[in-house]
Amino acid sequence: xKALTFENISVYRSKRQVLCVPHLExxxxxxxxxxxxxxxxxxxLLLVGALLLDISAGxxxxxxxxxxxxxxxxxxxxxxxxxxxxxxxxxMTVERNIDTxxxxxxxxxxxxxxxxxxxxxxxxxxxxxxxxxHQLSGGEAQRVAIxxxxxxxxxxxxxDEPFSSLDPRTRAELSGDLRxxxxxxxxxxxxxxxxxxxxxxxxDRVAIMNDGRIAAIGSLEQxxxxxxxxxxSDFLGHTLIKRNQLPNFFADNFSxxxxxxxxxxxxxxxxxxxxxxxxNPVNSATIHAIQALNGSGRLILNFEGILLVSKIPLEDxxxxxxxxxxxFTVDAHKMSFFRHNKIIIS
Amino acid sequence: MNLLLEAIHEAWSLIFSGDRExxxxxxxxxxxxxxxxxxxxIIGLPLGIGxxxxxxxxxxxxxxxxxxxxxxxxxxxxxxxxxxLWRSGPLGSLGLIYSPIAIIIAQVVIATPLIIxxxxxxxxxxxxxxxxxxxxxxxxxxxxxxxxAREARIPLLVAVMAGFGAVVSEVGASLMxxxxxxxxxxxxxxxAVLEVSKGRFGTALAYGLILIFFVIIIAxxxxxxxxxxQRK
Numbered sequence: 001x002k003a004l005t006f007e008n009i010s011v012y013r014s015k016r017q018v019l020c021v022p023h024l025e026x027x028x029x030x031x032x033x034x035x036x037x038x039x040x041x042x043x044x045l046l047l048v049g050a051l052l053l054d055i056s057a058g059x060x061x062x063x064x065x066x067x068x069x070x071x072x073x074x075x076x077x078x079x080x081x082x083x084x085x086x087x088x089x090x091x092m093t094v095e096r097n098i099d100t101x102x103x104x105x106x107x108x109x110x111x112x113x114x115x116x117x118x119x120x121x122x123x124x125x126x127x128x129x130x131x132x133x134h135q136l137s138g139g140e141a142q143r144v145a146i147x148x149x150x151x152x153x154x155x156x157x158x159x160d161e162p163f164s165s166l167d168p169r170t171r172a173e174l175s176g177d178l179r180x181x182x183x184x185x186x187x188x189x190x191x192x193x194x195x196x197x198x199x200x201x202x203x204d205r206v207a208i209m210n211d212g213r214i215a216a217i218g219s220l221e222q223x224x225x226x227x228x229x230x231x232x233s234d235f236l237g238h239t240l241i242k243r244n245q246l247p248n249f250f251a252d253n254f255s256x257x258x259x260x261x262x263x264x265x266x267x268x269x270x271x272x273x274x275x276x277x278x279x280n281p282v283n284s285a286t287i288h289a290i291q292a293l294n295g296s297g298r299l300i301l302n303f304e305g306i307l308l309v310s311k312i313p314l315e316d317x318x319x320x321x322x323x324x325x326x327x328f329t330v331d332a333h334k335m336s337f338f339r340h341n342k343i344i345i346s
Numbered sequence: 347m348n349l350l351l352e353a354i355h356e357a358w359s360l361i362f363s364g365d366r367e368x369x370x371x372x373x374x375x376x377x378x379x380x381x382x383x384x385x386x387x388i389i390g391l392p393l394g395i396g397x398x399x400x401x402x403x404x405x406x407x408x409x410x411x412x413x414x415x416x417x418x419x420x421x422x423x424x425x426x427x428x429x430x431l432w433r434s435g436p437l438g439s440l441g442l443i444y445s446p447i448a449i450i451i452a453q454v455v456i457a458t459p460l461i462i463x464x465x466x467x468x469x470x471x472x473x474x475x476x477x478x479x480x481x482x483x484x485x486x487x488x489x490x491x492x493x494x495a496r497e498a499r500i501p502l503l504v505a506v507m508a509g510f511g512a513v514v515s516e517v518g519a520s521l522m523x524x525x526x527x528x529x530x531x532x533x534x535x536x537x538a539v540l541e542v543s544k545g546r547f548g549t550a551l552a553y554g555l556i557l558i559f560f561v562i563i564i565a566x567x568x569x570x571x572x573x574x575x576q577r578k
Contacts, residue, residue: 047478050482052478052481052482071486074484074485074486075484077481077482077484078484080482080484081482082479082482084475084478084479084482085475086473086475088473088475088476088478088479090476090479090480090493090496090497091496091497092496100483100493101483101484104483104484104485104486104489105484148483152484158482
């Protein structure tokens with residue numbers, strides 16, 4: 001059973017196509033994460049799915065029923081709950097915020113009270129029931145937004161970067177709690193995020209979007225192994241090198257398909273080594289920058305003018321100094337090859 | 347200087363002497379201004395909310411029109427209503443010229459654009475995410491409008507106060523369409539103008555002080571509301 005299907009969906013803004021999805025299905029109980037850079041169309045797709053943005057062309061079904069415009073669309077929207085980047089609480093007490101949405105959903109009074117208390121308790125914010133939104137911290141407000149979303153017992157939950165405005169600690173706490181709720185409620189979920197770790201935590205499947213289109217869809221592991229386009233590869237943080245700019249080290253030590261125009265190197269395939277064991281070809285590069293990203297470290301190596309990225313354990317970042325020389329090797333299995341913006345071999 | 351001190355003394359005595367005429371004029375002023383503000387709100391609030399929320403051809407033209415209307419001189423509004431209600435005018439048969447209803451009509455013409463413009467600004471100043479969230483909650487059109495109006499309630503109260511402030515203090519239109527008839531259409535502003543023309547500055551100042559009292563009350567309420575919204 002499909003919870004939501006999209007067929008030939010197009011959205012135009014000022015005569016420019018901002019979304020083009022030929023086909024997408026989300027199964028009942030599935031959790032799909034939409035990843036992609038800013039402006040890639042992931043939030044637009046979420047708004048279309050949540051029936052908050054009209055499509056220019058195409059069709060959609062909700063649990064097998066076609067979605068049509070008009071009054072029925074508002075009723076169909078009541079199958080959903082949406083948590084946005086900002087909590088967007090109404091200017092009323094926390095409990096009235098939840099009560100208001102339950103009234104909209106025509107939940108009887110006696111049940112409203114038990115749902116309010118139940119969800120505030122589950123999110124650990126029962127003590128804030130009488131608080132006004134301006135008295136809440138960012139994390140507390142987002143907890144209220146999540147409680148409000150779950151209180152309606154949605155069949156599909158839309159999460160649009162719900163943790164992006166929170167500090168790392170609050171983000172970690174809240175994402176853990178939300179993961180627990182999603183597991184216990186088994187609600188179909190569509191999540192928009194920039195964060196690869198967040199997508200791993202919340203989704204069964206990810207769709208990487210670029211320029212309004214789904215550039216890759218599947219498990220994150222699959223996509224990391226076979227990035228379908230250079231854009232996907234770039235989003236995943238791989239190094240992209242044009243064939244004609246390849247340093248001799250690569251040309252001399254690795255074989256590439258003849259048709260290959262562009263190579264991507266997964267940061268996991270660029271290993272910093274202390275000794276040359278003679279198994280893989282080794283070369284030296286200067287450390288250009290050191291970064292911490294998504295719970296791991298990154299060394300940006302300047303190798304003959306090409307910036308190669310090497311993934312290292314976060315705790316090792318202090319062992320390196322910018323400007324120093326390191327030896328590295330590249331795993332041939334962590335390279336992908338592209339022609340005409342399509343993967344040809346991996 | 348002496349003239350001013352004498353006028354203040356006389357005004358003070360008149361206000362606290364319980365003068366029947368002053369009381370009548372004050373009551374009539376509040377009744378007329380209150381009625382015209384209420385009618386302006388009934389017309390202006392839905393129109394303002396509609397113009398803020400709906401998208402249709404000509405919308406920006408209507409918004410510009412309401413913004414321009416905020417600066418309409420009361421005399422022009424009075425002239426327009428006079429022509430409309432004049433015995434030989436289109437609505438002359440109703441016999442409303444020089445009546446309190448004529449003043450109310452003129453004041454509605456003055457206050458409505460002001461209320462529409464402030465309502466549009468109030469609704470449009472709300473965080474766009476709130477609009478999206480209310481729709482995402484599954485609200486129908488009526489629930490949506492109600493919740494948006496509730497969210498904008500403090501700036502909307504400013505619209506109420508501004509509307510009342512504009513009509514209670516205007517003189518040109520009331521004089522033109524009301525005629526300043528004693529016991530019928532005389533309000534605080536027109537009474538003050540009349541008393542000055544007679545050289546009775548004390549009485550004129552008494553009316554002026556009462557008017558200032560209302561203006562201060564309105565300003566105090568507005569300040570309080572603004573501070574409440576800033577605390578959020």
